[in-house]
Amino acid sequence: MPSGRPPADPMLFKLRHMEVFRAVMLTGSISAAAKxxxxxxxxxxxxxxxxxxxxxxxxxxxxxxxxxxTGEAQVLYREVERVYQAALVVNDCALALASGAQRTxxxxxxxxxxxxxxxxxxxxxxxxxPGLNIEWQTTLMVEMANQILSKKVDxxxxxxxxxxxxxxxxxxxxxxxxxxxPFDHPLAHHPSLSLQQLQGHxxxxxxxxxxxxxxxxxxxxxxxxxxDSLLSFTNAVEAVALVKQGMGMTIIDEFVxxxxxxxxxxxxxxxxxxxxxxYSRFEPTAQATLQLMxxxxxxxxxxxxxxxxxxxxxx
Numbered sequence: 001m002p003s004g005r006p007p008a009d010p011m012l013f014k015l016r017h018m019e020v021f022r023a024v025m026l027t028g029s030i031s032a033a034a035k036x037x038x039x040x041x042x043x044x045x046x047x048x049x050x051x052x053x054x055x056x057x058x059x060x061x062x063x064x065x066x067x068x069x070t071g072e073a074q075v076l077y078r079e080v081e082r083v084y085q086a087a088l089v090v091n092d093c094a095l096a097l098a099s100g101a102q103r104t105x106x107x108x109x110x111x112x113x114x115x116x117x118x119x120x121x122x123x124x125x126x127x128x129x130p131g132l133n134i135e136w137q138t139t140l141m142v143e144m145a146n147q148i149l150s151k152k153v154d155x156x157x158x159x160x161x162x163x164x165x166x167x168x169x170x171x172x173x174x175x176x177x178x179x180x181x182p183f184d185h186p187l188a189h190h191p192s193l194s195l196q197q198l199q200g201h202x203x204x205x206x207x208x209x210x211x212x213x214x215x216x217x218x219x220x221x222x223x224x225x226x227x228d229s230l231l232s233f234t235n236a237v238e239a240v241a242l243v244k245q246g247m248g249m250t251i252i253d254e255f256v257x258x259x260x261x262x263x264x265x266x267x268x269x270x271x272x273x274x275x276x277x278x279y280s281r282f283e284p285t286a287q288a289t290l291q292l293m294x295x296x297x298x299x300x301x302x303x304x305x306x307x308x309x310x311x312x313x314x315x
Contacts, residue, residue, distance in 0.1 A: 015087075017051045018080045020044055021059065025077050028067055105132060105288040108139040108147055110159035111235035112212070112253045113275065118157060121295045125288075128295075132288055140234075141211050148280050155289045156278040157296070159253065160211045166281055171274035171307045172293075173300035177216070179265045180240070180257045181249035192268045195225045202248030204239055205229035212236075212273075216251060219271045274307060275300075 023033035023044075030048065034041040052059055059076070060067040069077070105125075109118050122134060139147055144156040145164050156162070162169045179193050187193060187201065205227065206213035213232075220227055230248055233239050236256035243250055243262055253273070257264045277293055279285060300306040 012054045013051070013076075015083075017047070017054075018083060020047050021051060021073075022077070022080050022084060024048060024060065024067060025069060025073065025080075030067070103133060104135060105155075105286070105292065106135045106153040107155050107157070107292070108137050108144060108153045109157040110141060111138040111237060112159045112256055113157055114138050115237070115259045116255045117275075117296070117299065121292060121299060124295050125292050128291065129288065138235075144278060148278060151283070154279065154283075154286060155292065158276045158278050160215065160273050161276050162278045164278075168277070168279050168281055170277045172277055172297055173275040173303075173305045174307055175273050175275055175305065176254050177212075177219075177251050177267060177271040177273070178254045178257050179249060179267060180243055180252055180260060180262050181265070182243065182246070183263045185249060185263065187249070187265065188263045190265055192266045195220060195223045195227065195267070195269045198227060198249070198251075199225060202230050203227055204231050204233065204242050204248050204250040206239075206252075207232040207234055210234055212253070215271065215273060219269065223269050 020033065020037065023036045024030065027033045027036055030045050031041050034044045037044065048059070057072055058070050059073040060069055062068075107118075107122075118136070122136065126132065126134065135153075137153075139153075139156065141158055141160060141162060144158060144162055145167060147153045148156055149166060158169070159175070161171055179187070179198065181188055187197065190197070206216060208214065208217055231242060233242065236252035239250040239252050240256060240260045240262065242248075243260075251267070251271075254264070277296075279289065297306060
């Protein structure tokens with residue numbers, strides 16, 4: 001039958017004990033530790049005696065009126081310091097939540113979105129939440145799932161849908177591929193271009209194993225055209241640099257194209273792609289993440305490119 005006694009406390013060395021022990025280790029005396037903790041000297045002395053009694057071994061030896069830590073104390077201190085530093089992180093998080101903002105938003109995106117869409121959204125978010133720290137990087141789509149699931153980023157903005165059992169992948173905006181060339185290119189005067197019209201001109205294309213390369217390959221097959229690449233690249237910014245070097249024309253997304261300083265011509269054979277929010281199914285979505293998603297959705301609506309319906313969590 002139950003004895004009615006409270007269960008024994010399995011934690012011999014509590015957080016308060018760690019705090020006092022650390023103070024004595026740092027200062028080398030009971031009196032100095034008491035001043036550091038803003039408590040009385042007898043209180044620290046009494047608690048240190050209680051701690052040693054609970055642990056069953058000495059933590060300090062008094063030599064020449066100074067407390068000298070034992071070997072056990074040295075080992076224990078290394079672990080206590082690790083816990084203390086972790087506690088500081090928790091404290092910083094608590095203070096940030098009290099201010100109404102998450103301390104840090106960690107974000108990655110496809111390189112194609114990094115020149116126009118994401119910078120404009122981040123600038124607005126920073127104006128709305130000045131105290132928010134933002135960590136931003138571009139990432140290949142094949143690496144995004146691992147970045148999210150390993151908690152290195154809170155949110156990914158992918159230029160194409162990213163299906164994964166453990167991730168939400170929510171399309172919110174539709175983009176288009178365009179032809180990009182120098183202003184003096186023979187095709188630059190056309191209001192739009194078909195894929196067939198690009199045949200016979202030096203062309204630079206995404207690597208066929210990249211997501212955008214696969215998107216283009218499928219479009220070429222649908223239209224029954226064979227377009228060979230003079231040189232293959234991994235992201236649209238590289239394509240812009242190659243076109244500026246006079247190596248030919250390219251097909252890239254409209255967002256990098258509009259910031260390139262080169263001639264952009266729409267494609268009559270439309271090649272579209274859906275930009276998606278990608279985030280974990282297992283982690284709660286922080287307020288700063290939701291706020292950025294709303295900003296990007298509003299941006300898409302202003303451009304007339306929003307995809308409906310939106311995820312219920314964003315409304």
